[in-house]
Amino acid sequence: MTEFTTIIPARFQSTRFPGKPLARLGDRPMLQHVWERACASGASRVLVATDDSRIFDACRQFGADVMMTAADHHSGTDRLAEVVARLALPDTAIVVNLQGDEPLMPPTHIRQVAALLAAHPDAEMSTLLLPMHTPVVDSSENTVKAVTDRQGYALYFSRAPIPWLRDPEPGSASDGTPSWHRHLGIYGYRAGLLRRYPGLEVSELERRESLEQLRALDYGVRIITGTVTADGGPGIDTPADLLKAEELLLAADNWT
Secondary structure (H helix, E strand, C coil), X not given: CXXXXXXXXXXXXXXXXXXXXXXXXXXXXXXXXXXHHHHCCCCCEEEEEECXXXXXXXXXXXXXXXXXXXXXXXXXXXXXXXXXXXXCCCCCCXXXXXXXXXXXXXXXXXXXXXXXXXXXXXXXXXXXXXXXXXXXCCCCCCCCEEEECCCCEEEEEECCCCCCCCCCCCCCCCCCCCCEEEXXXXXXXXXXXXXXXXXXXXXHHHXXXXXXXXXXXXXXXXXXXXXXXXXXXXXXXXXXHHHHHHHHHHHXXXXX
């Protein structure tokens, strides 16, 4: 089995949902659901990285390994970089970034993104895509789309519908394979890339789309993608999303 570390960046402040990591989902904090799924993935270590004492204390209460990090990180990836440095992980170590607002992410997805990177030594990042047989035309800016080359390496990510269907009649590729892919926000990194990442200047593409992975592509980082047959569940951005997640937890067994 692939050896990997899963780090869950979690911050208390959120414009649309302050304190969401500690919001109750069923009988426990949302962050505890995320941590439990990470633990079920087979990771050799699962660690929560936060800058808030309330989250730190809550993690200690439900038994999670947790590290206090600096409060001035611009992104979760920067927070991971601090953890990697403090743990002195070797450059080749695989680190999975599992967002603290993804309580329904299947453990199999977490394992897959780590195994994917292990199987492609020329890549420094990995991520997952959900194939779709019709164009992703959802106008929501939170629905990120992706295109890849023939080997599955990412070419581009966008909040806009890509690839654009010039023919007004929707359809699939001529060989019957899906032409459109929705991006799931889970990543695998080599620790060496995470060490370099804070020193990489924000690219114009990243600034325009507000997508961190575009910085990596702009600097020539190879991102290998894998496909999944099931969604990772809704990310929690608002209290309404939390209610939807609770309905899904009650309706079905998501521990796959």
